[in-house]
Amino acid sequence: xxxxxxxxxxxxxxxxxxxxxxxxxxxxxxxxxxxxxxxxxxxxxxxxxxxxxxxxxxxxxxxxxxxxxxxxxxxxxxxxxxxxxxxxxxxxxxxxxxxxxxxxxxxxxxxxxxxxxxxxxxxxxxxxxxxxxxxxxxxxxxxxxxxxxxxxxxxxxxxxxxxxxxxxxxxxxxxxxxxxxxxxxxxxxxxxxxxxxxxxxxxxxxxxxxxxxxxxxxxxxxxxxxxxxxxxxxxxxxxxxxxxxxxxxxxxxxxxxxxxxxxxxxxxxxxxxxxxxxxxxxxxxxxxxxxxxxxxxxxxxxxxxxxxxxxxxxxxxxxxxxxxxxxxxxxxxxxxxxxxxxxxxxxxxxxxxxxxxxxxxxxxxxxxxxxxxxxxxxxxxxxxxxxxxxxxxxxxxxxxxxxxxxxxxxxxxxxxxxxxxxxxxxxxxxxxxxxxxxxxxxxxxxxxxxxxxxxxxxxxxxxxxxxxxxxxxxxxxxxxxxxxxxxxxxxx
Numbered sequence: 001x002x003x004x005x006x007x008x009x010x011x012x013x014x015x016x017x018x019x020x021x022x023x024x025x026x027x028x029x030x031x032x033x034x035x036x037x038x039x040x041x042x043x044x045x046x047x048x049x050x051x052x053x054x055x056x057x058x059x060x061x062x063x064x065x066x067x068x069x070x071x072x073x074x075x076x077x078x079x080x081x082x083x084x085x086x087x088x089x090x091x092x093x094x095x096x097x098x099x100x101x102x103x104x105x106x107x108x109x110x111x112x113x114x115x116x117x118x119x120x121x122x123x124x125x126x127x128x129x130x131x132x133x134x135x136x137x138x139x140x141x142x143x144x145x146x147x148x149x150x151x152x153x154x155x156x157x158x159x160x161x162x163x164x165x166x167x168x169x170x171x172x173x174x175x176x177x178x179x180x181x182x183x184x185x186x187x188x189x190x191x192x193x194x195x196x197x198x199x200x201x202x203x204x205x206x207x208x209x210x211x212x213x214x215x216x217x218x219x220x221x222x223x224x225x226x227x228x229x230x231x232x233x234x235x236x237x238x239x240x241x242x243x244x245x246x247x248x249x250x251x252x253x254x255x256x257x258x259x260x261x262x263x264x265x266x267x268x269x270x271x272x273x274x275x276x277x278x279x280x281x282x283x284x285x286x287x288x289x290x291x292x293x294x295x296x297x298x299x300x301x302x303x304x305x306x307x308x309x310x311x312x313x314x315x316x317x318x319x320x321x322x323x324x325x326x327x328x329x330x331x332x333x334x335x336x337x338x339x340x341x342x343x344x345x346x347x348x349x350x351x352x353x354x355x356x357x358x359x360x361x362x363x364x365x366x367x368x369x370x371x372x373x374x375x376x377x378x379x380x381x382x383x384x385x386x387x388x389x390x391x392x393x394x395x396x397x398x399x400x401x402x403x404x405x406x407x408x409x410x411x412x413x414x415x416x417x418x419x420x421x422x423x424x425x426x427x428x429x430x431x432x433x434x435x436x437x438x439x440x441x442x443x444x445x446x447x448x449x450x451x452x453x454x455x456x457x458x459x460x461x462x463x464x465x466x467x468x469x470x471x472x473x474x475x476x477x478x479x480x481x482x483x484x485x486x487x488x489x490x491x492x
Contacts, residue, residue: 001041001044001045001197001219001220001221002219002220002221003217003219004198004202004217004218004219004220004235004431005431006235006236006237006238006430006431006432006469006472006473006476007237007238008235008237008238009234009235009236009237010202010220010234010235010237011201011202011231011233011234012201012202012203012204012207012231012232012233012234012235012429013201013202013203013227013229013231013232014168014169014203014204014232015133015168015169015203017201017229017231017232018133018168018200018201018203019133020229021200021201021225021227021229022034022200024227025200025223025225031096031097031100032096032097032100032101034097034223034225035064035067035068035071035097035098035100035101036071036101037223037224038068038071038072038160038199038200038221038223039067039068039069039070039071039072039073039074039075039101040071040072040075041197041199041221041223042068042069042071042072042075042127042129042158042160042197043071043072043075043076043079045158045195045197045219045221046072046076046125046127046158047076047079049125049156049158049195050124050125050156052124053081053124053125054081054082054124055081055082055083055084055117055122055123055124055125056073056076056081056082056083056084056123056124056125056126056127057083057084057085057086057116057117057120057123057125057126057127057150057153057155058070058072058073058076058083058084058085058086058126058127058129059085059086059116059126059127059128059129059130059146059150060073060085060086060087060088060089060129060130061088061089061129061130061131061132061143061164062087062088062089062090062093062094062098063089063095063098063131063132064095064097064098064132065129065130065131065132065133065160065161066087066088066089066098066129066130067094067095067097067098067100067101067102068101068129068132068160068161068199069085069127069129069160070085070087070098070101070102070104070105070110070129071101071104071105072127072129072160073085073105073108073110073127074101074104074105074107074108074110075108077105077108077109077110078108082111083110083111084110084111084112084113084117084123085105085110085111085112085113086112086113086114086115086116086146087102087112088130088142088143089102115142116145116146116149116150120149120152120153120154120155121153121154121155123153123155124155125155125156125157125158126150126153126155126156126157126158127157127158127159127160128150128157128158128159128160128163128164128191128193129160130143130146130147130164130191131143131162131164131165132160132161132162132164133161133162133168133203135162135164135165135166135167135168135174137174138165138174138189139164139165139174139189140189143164144189147164147165147189147190147191150191151191151192156194156195157191157192157193157194157195158193158194158195158196158197159191159193159195159196159197159215159216160196160197160199161196161197161198161199161203162196162198162203162205162206162215163190163191163192163193163196163214163215164190164191165189165190165191165214166190166191166205166206166210166211166214166215167205168203168204168205168206169203169204169205169395169397170204170205170208170209170394170395170396170397170398171204171205171206171207171208171209171210171211171212171396171417172205172209172210172393172394172395173189173190173210174189190210190214191214192213192214192216193214193215193216194216194217195216195217195218195219196215196216196217196218196219197219197220197221198218198219198220198221199221199223200221200222200223200225201220201222201227202218202220202235204232204233204397204429206218207235207417207429207431208396208397208415208416208417208418208419208429209393209396209415209416209417210416211416211417212416212417212431213416230426231426232426233397233426233427233428233429234426234427234428234429235428235429235430235431236420236428236429236430236431236432236465236468236469237469238469239465239466239469239470242280249282250282250283251282253280253281253282253452253455253456254281254282254317254452254454254455254456254457255281255282255283255284255285255315255316255317255455256273256276256277256281256283256284256285256316256317256318256319256448256451256452256455257284257285257286257287257306257311257313257316257317257318257319258270258272258273258276258284258285258286258287258318258319258320258322258448258451259287259289259308259311259318259319259320259321259324259328259331259335260272260287260288260289260319260320260321260322260323260324260328260346260347260348261286261288261289261290261322261323261324262289262290262323262324262325262326262327262328262347263289263290263291263325263327264290264325265290265323265324265325266288266290266323267323267441268322268323268346268441268444269286269287269288269289269322269323269324269444270286270300270303271322271441271444271445271448271486271487271490272319272322272345272444272445272447272448272451273285273286273300273303273319273448274300274303274445274448274487274490274491275444275445275446275447275448275449275452275489275490276319276448276449276451276452276455277300277302277303277448277452278490278491278492279448279449279452279453279467279470280452280456281317281451281452281455281456282455283304284302284303284304285303285304285305285306285311285316286303286304286305286306287305287306287307287308287310287311288305288308289308289324289325289327289328289331308331313334313335313338313339313340314338314339314340315340316339316340316341316455317339317340317341317342317343317451317452317454317455318335318339318340318341318342318343318451319343319345319447319448319450319451320332320335320339320342320343320344320345320348321344321345321346321347321348321349321351321447322345322346322444322447322448323346323347323444324346324347324348324351325347326347326351328347328348328351329347329351329355332348332351332352332358332361333357333358333361335348336358336361336362336364336365337361339370340370341370341371341372341451341454341455341460342365342370342371342372342373342454343372343373343375343447343450343451343454344362344372344373344374344375345374345375345443345444345447346380346443346444346447349374349375349376349380349383349384350380350383352384353380353383353384354383359407362407362408362409363407363408365408365409366408366409367408371409371410371454371459371460372407372409372410372460373409373410373411373412373450373454373460373463373464374403374407374409374410374411374412375412375414375443375446375447375450376403376411376412376413376414377413377414377415377443378392378393378396378413378414378415381399381400381403381411381413384403384406384407385399385402385403385406392413393415396413396415396417396419397419397421397427397429399413399419400412400413400419400420400421400427401421401427403421404421404422404423405423408423409422409423409460410422410460410461410464412446412450412464412467412468414443414446416433417429417430417431418430418433418468418472420461420464420465420468422460422461425461428461428465430465430468430469430472431472432468432469432470432471432472432473432475432476433468433471433472433473433475433476434472434475434476436475436478436483436484437471437472437475437484437489439483439484439485439486440486441485441486441487441489442471442484442486442489444486445471445486445489445490446467446468446471448490449467449470449471450463450464450467452467453466453467471489474489474492475489477492478492
């Protein structure tokens with residue numbers, strides 16, 4: 001069993017891929033063996049998480065996820081715990097493995113009830129085994145009531161495979177009711193677990209969209225099954241340490257140019273430039289669009305301010321669009337045509353979204369072998385794809401891949417569980433970062449960090465994965481209780 005952290009890359013598998021792995025495994029095992037392994041894994045983790053728990057409530061659904069819960073209940077009862085099971089299944093229609101698990105739970109002396117325990121405060125642990133893999137409908141009736149009771153319980157919750165209500169492939173809610181108040185979102189019909197034990201495989205939805213909030217700490221037990229199948233996606237994992245040769249100089253690490261900073265928004269370009277500098281770029285130029293004076297930038301004297309038209313783009317890694325406003329639009333044909341390596345952010349993306357000629361130039365870059373990375377947030381991604389933000393968030397992996405394929409470039413779809421996608425490559429999901437990044441300017445910092453990676457000669461996919469990892473890690477390491485500003489992030 002593994003505790004999943006941001007330090008290591010792990011393969012992720014969609015529902016369809018997991019089903020294939022499951023069916024192949026079951027074909028080579030005795031009847032009920034896989035479910036028994038799953039139930040034992042759940043029980044072991046429950047005992048490790050709550051070693052002093054006396055009373056445990058296990059909510060079981062009608063399918064195989066409920067069967068895993070029944071197996072876990074039997075194991076916990078045999079280990080001296082007081083277990084109460086609520087089961088939504090019917091013996092006439094339950095899967096064969098679940099019926100076998102039901103018999104074992106009864107033989108172990110597990111107490112069955114029609115409704116959740118009346119005194120939830122007396123229970124030390126809740127186990128969510130209601131739906132699991134492949135859920136697509138909103139929980140209703142008794143299941144919805146049990147979800148509400150579990151979420152209201154003071155006891156921690158362990159979800160089996162997936163929190164009920166969360167889609168395995170997307171990290172969106174199966175069918176949900178969103179209520180907005182004071183700028184926050186809440187969802188009904190979704191378990192919010194403190195821990196989730198993913199069985200057999202890790203699922204993408206646990207790590208992006210609403211997954212990180214719903215799943216809590218994720219664990220994996222592969223049940224002794226190793227799959228040769230290629231993953232559907234992967235977690236980013238920590239990059240190797242950046243080592244510099246003694247016999248190197250500023251030219252060894254490349255030059256970055258940041259083009260942006262329209263009137264009133266110069267700070268965005270300067271944040272990106274500062275981030276590029278602190279991420280190791282040999283030299284950083286700033287082409288400001290605000291018409292201000294050229295020369296020394298007093299707060300960051302290492303930055304070299306130039307007129308945008310004077311920049312030799314063919315020799316530079318260019319970060320374009322940070323605070324660009326409408327002023328950046330007229331520069332984009334030259335930037336797209338000449339930049340040796342390119343990061344497009346913010347207003348550059350908004351301009352491209354409304355201009356088919358710019359879109360054609362963007363695709364032409366790939367034909368010329370010129371690497372490009374787009375860094376949209378969900379609204380910018382929606383503009384590029386001509387859809388709604390809700391549609392982007394409903395399938396973040398799919399949206400990122402669609403953008404990458406359409407514009408033939410690497411795409412960094414920002415948000416909880418940032419997705420990095422490229423044509424003909426396995427997409428990646430980043431696990432670092434937290435809500436401290438929900439402040440103005442942090443996206444500009446990411447663009448600058450990415451520009452430094454490209455300037456150093458990294459392939460675009462690698463540069464994107466390393467930048468999002470280090471960007472999020474800086475927020476994770478920030479002292480608790482201290483607000484994180486973008487300028488501080490750029491220098492961390």
